[in-house]
Amino acid sequence: MLVDLRSDTVTKPSAAMRRAIADAEVGDDVYAEDPTVRALEEHVAGLFGHQEAVFVPSGTMGNQICLRLVVESAGELLCDADAHVVTYEHGAAADLSGIQSRTWTSRGGIVDPLNVAEMIRPPGWNTVPTAAVAVEQTFNRGGGAVQPLGSLIELRRIVSDGGQLLHCDGARIWNAAVATGTAFETYGRLFDTLSVCLSKGLGAPIGSLVVTDHERAEYARTLRKRLGGGMRQAGVLAAAGLYALQHNIERLADDHRRAAVLSDALEEAKGATLLYPVVTNIVALEVADAPVLAEAARTQGVLISLVSPTRIRLVTHLDIDDAQVDHAISVLRGLLSSAPAAA
Ligand SMILES: Cc1ncc(COP(=O)(O)O)c(C=O)c1O
Numbered sequence: 160m161l162v163d164l165r166s167d168t169v170t171k172p173s174a175a176m177r178r179a180i181a182d183a184e185v186g187d188d189v190y191a192e193d194p195t196v197r198a199l200e201e202h203v204a205g206l207f208g209h210q211e212a213v214f215v216p217s218g219t220m221g222n223q224i225c226l227r228l229v230v231e232s233a234g235e236l237l238c239d240a241d242a243h244v245v246t247y248e249h250g251a252a253a254d255l256s257g258i259q260s261r262t263w264t265s266r267g268g269i270v271d272p273l274n275v276a277e278m279i280r281p282p283g284w285n286t287v288p289t290a291a292v293a294v295e296q297t298f299n300r301g302g303g304a305v306q307p308l309g310s311l312i313e314l315r316r317i318v319s320d321g322g323q324l325l326h327c328d329g330a331r332i333w334n335a336a337v338a339t340g341t342a343f344e345t346y347g348r349l350f351d352t353l354s355v356c357l358s359k360g361l362g363a364p365i366g367s368l369v370v371t372d373h374e375r376a377e378y379a380r381t382l383r384k385r386l387g388g389g390m391r392q393a394g395v396l397a398a399a400g401l402y403a404l405q406h407n408i409e410r411l412a413d414d415h416r417r418a419a420v421l422s423d424a425l426e427e428a429k430g431a432t433l434l435y436p437v438v439t440n441i442v443a444l445e446v447a448d449a450p451v452l453a454e455a456a457r458t459q460g461v462l463i464s465l466v467s468p469t470r471i472r473l474v475t476h477l478d479i480d481d482a483q484v485d486h487a488i489s490v491l492r493g494l495l496s497s498a499p500a501a502a
Contacts, residue, residue, distance in 0.1 A: 207347025
């Protein structure tokens with residue numbers, strides 16, 4: 160049995176999703192003539208209570224287009240030091256848009272609005288003014304932590320008062336909504352720009368959307384083309400996204416339940432420390448020697464992610480069932496009990 164817990168991006172399109180892809184009506188989307196892309200964009204914009212959504216190939220492109228929309232070249236972005244936008248996007252904000260990022264540190268990625276308020280720099284002859292703040296929902300490197308709605312509302316108030324804009328890397332905002340019962344629109348209305356992904360927990364093979372207002376969306380389409388993200392008969396991809404939105408949101412609760420089962424079992428195991436409480440689909444653990452553990456697990460058919468030499472990540476998703484969770488638990492508990500204890 161193979162149990163791939165490295166990421167929720169490893170899912171393969173189901174037979175039904177492939178049928179939706181095969182049946183998709185398509186056109187040239189660079190000419191704005193793909194009806195399925197248009198349907199997806201309208202659906203997602205409506206879901207988040209925004210005027211428009213722009214279909215892009217990846218979450219990274221979505222984030223980078225959004226950052227460009229909210230920060231001009233040489234302007235400042237504030238975000239968590241562990242945020243995806245400054246950890247895993249290869250310096251794109253600096254390279255592509257001339258954005259200066261200043262970061263805060265946190266426990267598990269949960270934003271502290273008062274700390275952000277203290278960091279914001281107003282315009283002045285001698286300073287780089289803060290143009291925007293970015294948050295991540297859920298927080299990847301914080302074990303899939305959910306930003307509390309109250310903190311986001313407070314942050315919105317702070318940036319509105321200060322004249323900054325607010326971006327959300329919502330790659331897994333679906334998980335946050337399912338875990339807390341918060342409406343997508345409630346989240347959506349808090350942000351000037353969102354990037355949301357179809358290719359994580361929702362199980363589509365490709366695709367993210369930039370969600371924003373008319374004016375920014377128009378510029379987003381220009382930026383997408385400039386970055387090489389203008390796609391032609393992209394309706395085949397949009398059809399997978401629409402299918403995912405119709406069928407794969409509520410079932411995220413199953414992923415969350417399975418992640419809790421994994422974390423409960425491994426938390427009790429000798430040799431592993433749970434780093435953050437599990438509320439969605441990501442389990443982050445501290446272990447003595449992560450590369451050795453990952454390699455030993457791989458030989459027994461369990462794939463896990465290395466976050467650092469002493470940190471691993473396990474992610475539940477659409478292609479993981481209860482039997483696979485049980486198998487992973489038994490393999491990992493066996494390996495952990497025979498490994499030296501974490502320092
Ligand atoms: C929080 C977060 N944002 C953005 C991305 C980027 O998505 P992509 O891999 O589609 O570029 C990821 C990818 O896993 C992510 O975890």
